[in-house]
Amino acid sequence: MAKQGYHHGNLRQALIEAALRLIEQQGPQGFTLSDAAKSAGVTPAAVYRHFAGRDDLIAECARQGFAIFGDLMEHAYNDGKPTALRAFEATGRAYLAFARKFPGHYMAMFESGISLTSDPTLARAAERARGVLLRAAEELTRQLPPNRRPPAAMFAAHIWALSHGVVELFARGSPGTRSPFSPEDLLEAGIGIYLRGLGLVPADG
Amino acid sequence: MAKQGYHHGNLRQALIEAALRLIEQQGPQGFTLSDAAKSAGVTPAAVYRHFAGRDDLIAECARQGFAIFGDLMEHAYNDGKPTALRAFEATGRAYLAFARKFPGHYMAMFESGISLTSDPTLARAAERARGVLLRAAEELTRQLPPNRRPPAAMFAAHIWALSHGVVELFARGSPGTRSPFSPEDLLEAGIGIYLRGLGLVPADG
């Protein structure tokens, strides 16, 4: 943003933001380093002052995405307050809100094909985000009697998968169909039914 | 397969199969027309005898995928026999089985970014596959009293999203984590909990 200071001021972040905009518009594979440079008003070669190359630029987008994602999830979870249930539901909503608000980040994280294992900082950022959901699931399953308590990891995986599926199929213009329901309603209802199935929510209409 | 007959015999289908293999290995964006041609033992220019271009080749992969997908789903649904519930569960399993067995098709269908609306035959093929799941959902919700009967379209969307999420996050080597559960177990358990939440399955352990 700040166009002062050195030649450009903050080219590094400007490139990241340009990349995110392009990824959002054209998909992670459609975006090119040259486009990102041009969009930041700079020569392609200038990118190499700040990133090792194209892949590194995408990885940084994903890294920042996971950081924001983790923050949002943690904030929504709010240490399990006011109740474990409410906190959990808020966390689910935060997932979709993130995907909606930061589509470029989301695509860089989940659709760019970058390998989490090859970059430790990226792996750690992803791990933290996953940890929040897992903790929320653990806390919530404590309310169930042990004999009908699902593994928290499975619980969390279900919610993650449902959320991701809703994002991919119904929160984008792309491959699945338009549905008569908003992604938010769809996810909220889906999680509600699922929680009822676990016995975590009363079975009234 | 049949290398007899004309020069090649059945180059069209050979190209499709080469494309599917490449898409499976490198993703829908990573595959190139030239690779597909080479893999089929043919010059890139030969592709244009059978397809309008790269996009048309991908679209045909998706079209065949939707056809197989629809067949599999329909076969699994089996007109709702032996019971609406069993048929529905079989349909859910068929979704994952398809994604497992035909990863190239699956990626061409859901990850290639092709537009369903631009190609009527493609749209029709996709519509049919979706119709099977919707019918299964409708049939099953009839067992519920009207006042606690969710819209079948929403029901179907939930199952589709959960299935798709499981495929994308846990049935591939890629972005999410490895989970201690197999995708099959994950999906089966998830659908089970969901159905219990709807009151379609008894609440015993």
Place this chain on the structure above:
DNA sequence: TGTACATCAGTGAACGCGCGTTCACTGATGTAC
């Protein structure tokens, strides 16, 4: 405050590459007589 120098962010030209696509062609296959 002013001058000389060091730093280093960004330039501009160039590279090798592989892509999708075109075009005139060739030669194996199928057909008519």
Place this chain on the structure above:
DNA sequence: TGTACATCAGTGAACGCGCGTTCACTGATGTAC
């Protein structure tokens, strides 16, 4: 059965393009004296 011809699937060379990346450079900024 044999010959002449028509068809058309696949060839091979070429194209224009845009990509990611490199390199020697330049000139604005920061610093020492």
